[in-house]
Amino acid sequence: MNASWLPALILLMPFVGALLALLNRRAAPYMTLLAAAITLILAILAALQVESHGLLTGTDGLFALDALGALYLLPVSFVYFTSSLYAIGYLRARRQEHPAGTPPRYREYFPLMNIFALVILAVPLVANLALMWIAIELTTVFSAFLVAYEDRAEALEAAWKYVVLTSMGAMIALLGVLMLYYGTHAVDQPPTWDGLLKAAPQIPAPLLLLAFVLWLIGFGAKTGLVPMHTWLPDAHSQAPASVCAVLSGVETSAALYMLLRIYPVLASNSGVHDPAAWYMAAGLITVGSAAFMLLQVHDFKRMFAYSTIEHMGIILTACGIGAAVHEQGTVYQLFAHGFTKSLCFYAAGLAGIVFGTQEIAKVRGLISRAPAVGWALVIGTLAIAGAPPFALFLSEFEILYTGFRTGQYLPTGLLTAFIVLAFIALAYQASRIAFGEPATAADGRPLPKVRLPRTSLAAMAMAIIPVFIFGFYLPPPLAHLVHQAAYLLEVHG
Amino acid sequence: MNTTVSPLAFSLDGSIAALFVVLGLGVMVSRQMLGSLRFFMWQSVALTASALVLADALQAINLLWVALITFSTKVIAVPLVLRWAAGEEIYGRREVDQALSISASVLVAAILALVGWFAVAPVLPILHGTPFALLNLPTGLIMVLWGAFTVALRRESVAQLMGLLIMENGAFFGSIAIVHNLTVIAEIAAAVDVPIVALVIGLLIRSIRRVTGTTRVGGMDTLHER
Numbered sequence: 001m002n003a004s005w006l007p008a009l010i011l012l013m014p015f016v017g018a019l020l021a022l023l024n025r026r027a028a029p030y031m032t033l034l035a036a037a038i039t040l041i042l043a044i045l046a047a048l049q050v051e052s053h054g055l056l057t058g059t060d061g062l063f064a065l066d067a068l069g070a071l072y073l074l075p076v077s078f079v080y081f082t083s084s085l086y087a088i089g090y091l092r093a094r095r096q097e098h099p100a101g102t103p104p105r106y107r108e109y110f111p112l113m114n115i116f117a118l119v120i121l122a123v124p125l126v127a128n129l130a131l132m133w134i135a136i137e138l139t140t141v142f143s144a145f146l147v148a149y150e151d152r153a154e155a156l157e158a159a160w161k162y163v164v165l166t167s168m169g170a171m172i173a174l175l176g177v178l179m180l181y182y183g184t185h186a187v188d189q190p191p192t193w194d195g196l197l198k199a200a201p202q203i204p205a206p207l208l209l210l211a212f213v214l215w216l217i218g219f220g221a222k223t224g225l226v227p228m229h230t231w232l233p234d235a236h237s238q239a240p241a242s243v244c245a246v247l248s249g250v251e252t253s254a255a256l257y258m259l260l261r262i263y264p265v266l267a268s269n270s271g272v273h274d275p276a277a278w279y280m281a282a283g284l285i286t287v288g289s290a291a292f293m294l295l296q297v298h299d300f301k302r303m304f305a306y307s308t309i310e311h312m313g314i315i316l317t318a319c320g321i322g323a324a325v326h327e328q329g330t331v332y333q334l335f336a337h338g339f340t341k342s343l344c345f346y347a348a349g350l351a352g353i354v355f356g357t358q359e360i361a362k363v364r365g366l367i368s369r370a371p372a373v374g375w376a377l378v379i380g381t382l383a384i385a386g387a388p389p390f391a392l393f394l395s396e397f398e399i400l401y402t403g404f405r406t407g408q409y410l411p412t413g414l415l416t417a418f419i420v421l422a423f424i425a426l427a428y429q430a431s432r433i434a435f436g437e438p439a440t441a442a443d444g445r446p447l448p449k450v451r452l453p454r455t456s457l458a459a460m461a462m463a464i465i466p467v468f469i470f471g472f473y474l475p476p477p478l479a480h481l482v483h484q485a486a487y488l489l490e491v492h493g
Numbered sequence: 494m495n496t497t498v499s500p501l502a503f504s505l506d507g508s509i510a511a512l513f514v515v516l517g518l519g520v521m522v523s524r525q526m527l528g529s530l531r532f533f534m535w536q537s538v539a540l541t542a543s544a545l546v547l548a549d550a551l552q553a554i555n556l557l558w559v560a561l562i563t564f565s566t567k568v569i570a571v572p573l574v575l576r577w578a579a580g581e582e583i584y585g586r587r588e589v590d591q592a593l594s595i596s597a598s599v600l601v602a603a604i605l606a607l608v609g610w611f612a613v614a615p616v617l618p619i620l621h622g623t624p625f626a627l628l629n630l631p632t633g634l635i636m637v638l639w640g641a642f643t644v645a646l647r648r649e650s651v652a653q654l655m656g657l658l659i660m661e662n663g664a665f666f667g668s669i670a671i672v673h674n675l676t677v678i679a680e681i682a683a684a685v686d687v688p689i690v691a692l693v694i695g696l697l698i699r700s701i702r703r704v705t706g707t708t709r710v711g712g713m714d715t716l717h718e719r
Contacts, residue, residue: 134686141693148700156701157713163694164653168641171660175637178668179616185672186621204619210612234716296718 003056006046007063007125010073011118013039014080018114028110029088035114036081039121043077046070051481061127064192067484069124071331072257075338076124076250078466080117082459086346087113087242089453093353094240105149109240116142116246123254129191132258133177136222137170139251147239147247158238162231166222173218173258179211196265205271212266212275215259216282222255224309225282225316226289233297236305237358241349244301245342248308253334256312260330260489263319267491279320280411284418286313291418294425299358300351303429304344307384310422311337317415318399319489321408327486328398335482336391336470343463344380346456347373351433354450360429365438370452374434376460381430383467385423391470498624502550506543506625510632513539513666517636518602520655521643522595526583529655530572533662537567540662544669547625553673562684563665570688571658578695579651579702589649592711598646602639609635625670633667636660648711650698654691661687 017035021028047070049056056065065073091109119142122135140163148159181191183203189195200208221228232252236244259279266275290310297303311333318330348358350373355363367374383390386397396419403412441447474482516539519532541564548556575583591598613631620626640660644653702708 130683134683137686138689141690144693144697148697151700151704153705153713154715156697156704157710157716159697160650160701160710160713161716163697164644164657167657167690167694168644168660171640171657171664172637174661174664175634175667178664178672181668182620182623182671204616206615206619210616233718237716293718298718302718 003049004058007058010042014114014118018111021110032110033084036084040077040081043073051477063125064127067481068488071335071485072124076120079249079342082462083242083245086456086459089455093453104151112146127192129177136254140166146243147235149240155238158234162235165231169218169221173215176211176214200265200268205269208269219255219258223312224252226286229309233302233305237299237302241345244345249338249342264491276320279316283313283317284414287418291422294422300360301348301358321403325399325402326489329395331485333395339466340383343467344384346460347377347380363433364436366434368438378434381426385426389471498550505546509539509543510628517639517659520659522598526651529652533655533658534568540666555673566684566687571691574688574691575695579698583651589652591646605638606635609638623671629670630667633663636663650708650710654694
């Protein structure tokens with residue numbers, strides 16, 4: 001098969017999945033799972049093509065996938081697949097809890113999840129900047145009712161805040177996108193990443209800087225950068241865990257992906273002085289705020305949402321630290337975050353079923369009540385906090401080591417302090433949930449065991465594999481892809 | 494590109510920009526939900542007119558598409574979609590309350606207009622071959638800021654949606670002066686995007702009203718850290 005069809009096929013799969021899910025409601029979960037499985041296989045094939053040829057283009061220049069895009073595409077398709085598997089049993093278990101038997105949005109869940117996945121997958125695949133912006137904006141639109149799945153006042157409040165804040169951000173970013181359109185057109189370059197990089201030295205610096213500031217505010221809102229982050233913990237506390245895995249694992253990274261890709265464009269323009277300072281300032285404020293908020297959090301899904309905010313800040317700071325850290329730091333952190341964060345939410349969702357609450361103060365002894373979930377939560381929390389031997393340990397260690405090695409003591413020192421603080425907060429909160437004596441029934445007897453959905457347990461187990469393996473081993477093609485992706489973030493010539 | 498433009502075109506675009514700003518202010522401070530929607534529709538008509546004037550003055554065929562898409566989506570499709578998705582919430586005679594008084598809102602709007610103007614001022618002298626940018630770009634940025642302010646100011650979901658929509662109008666009003674060549678696929682996607690956004694947010698508004706009994710979102714603040 002001609003590889004140039006791969007990007008179109010990758011987008012076709014969730015579209016077909018959505019159609020089939022609409023046509024046959026009973027088979028919708030399985031159609032979604034099938035579409036996600038094929039998408040994952042196609043994404044791996046596309047990444048292999050990129051690894052060997054550098055760039056995968058298709059459909060008359062409509063699609064262009066390079067190494068950084070491929071490295072983002074892989075966690076997106078993986079989380080789409082595991083989330084689809086997880087949702088089969090998880091949503092059924094939640095249905096049984098619902099007073100009316102079935103939440104009103106159960107029928108909409110699978111078609112919407114497929115379309116949501118489609119628009120996230122489109123971000124690294126489409127070549128045109130305006131289409132990327134449209135894809136990012138539509139991620140909010142198609143996930144609004146997934147956040148509002150429970151159809152309660154709190155869920156609708158979370159969905160409304162999410163839609164309003166991130167749509168506002170999208171509108172601000174739109175003006176920046178169109179300014180960059182002008183910048184590329186003025187020097188006869190196409191409005192693509194490649195065209196933008198070639199045009200960068202000739203784009204007037206004030207225009208480039210204004211476009212970037214609009215992006216930083218606009219896409220920053222979607223990424224969850226402080227102070228535009230307020231939607232994120234609310235949405236994650238209300239959305240089903242299968243949605244949180246996608247939202248937190250890969251959707252927030254879509255806007256961050258845009259902010260990372262504009263960095264070499266800024267750095268290639270001699271009139272833009274020290275773009276790294278913007279990245280470090282925005283990143284450190286975000287990491288620091290998230291670390292302190294992690295100390296006072298009361299809901300374990302909100303805890304993982306703040307951890308996402310922290311990670312977005314770490315990646316942005318790493319980008320500012322410079323080229324030396326891109327390969328094992330910036331790029332690897334972006335890649336590993338998706339897998340790790342999905343694991344955390346899968347465990348948190350099942351913990352919610354075990355305890356019937358998300359309140360940290362009300363839950364103890366998860367390992368005693370549901371050992372698999374308890375240990376997965378501990379592993380996920382340690383992994384997301386950056387403990388060895390997991391994937392994020394490598395990237396966070398590399399970021400801090402390189403920061404000190406290159407003499408950037410103040411930002412790296414602050415980043416170290418915030419990461420340590422976040423680590424302590426996460427470890428403390430997770431230990432309260434996982435260990436200790438579980439609550440007993442009124443007569444003092446242990447509470448009965450809760451039957452957990454097998455598909456959800458399987459998805460959780462699958463999510464652990466990359467989190468663990470990528471901590472000490474990267475298959476050679478993947479290592480090469482990481483290297484290629486880091487090269488794209490550097491400034492050449 | 495021909496950058497010699499007739500004074501009439503400048504004059505027309507200037508009048509349209511003034512109208513665009515006034516209608517944006519109308520969306521921001523209108524006391525009635527339906528009034529706010531009508532101000533938005535007329536503002537979209539002004540955006541269409543500006544695209545037509547620029548298309549003629551710059552001989553830019555693509556701007557004709559922008560005009561057609563703007564009119565068909567924002568003046569026709571969005572109101573229809575909103576009537577279907579949240580008709581009762583919008584078309585009933587409803588008062589909109591807001592966080593600030595109208596006079597204070599106008600004062601903040603004036604300050605934001607100055608901020609928008611100064612933010613874009615360093616860019617204007619370096620935009621070559623874009624004679625209308627001097628007028629459209631600051632006006633567009635000001636409208637983006639006003640839209641964001643409207644979202645913050647209003648406590649009604651429908652009025653907040655209008656804020657989002659005038660932000661998009663602002664982004665396009667500024668952009669048509671500097672970008673005349675969005676690819677056809679991007680234009681089609683943009684045309685589909687706006688009604689989808691209006692539809693989904695309209696349905697969300699309907700759900701909010703069904704569950705909470707009101708479209709007022711200013712009081713929705715149960716989710717926060719304790």
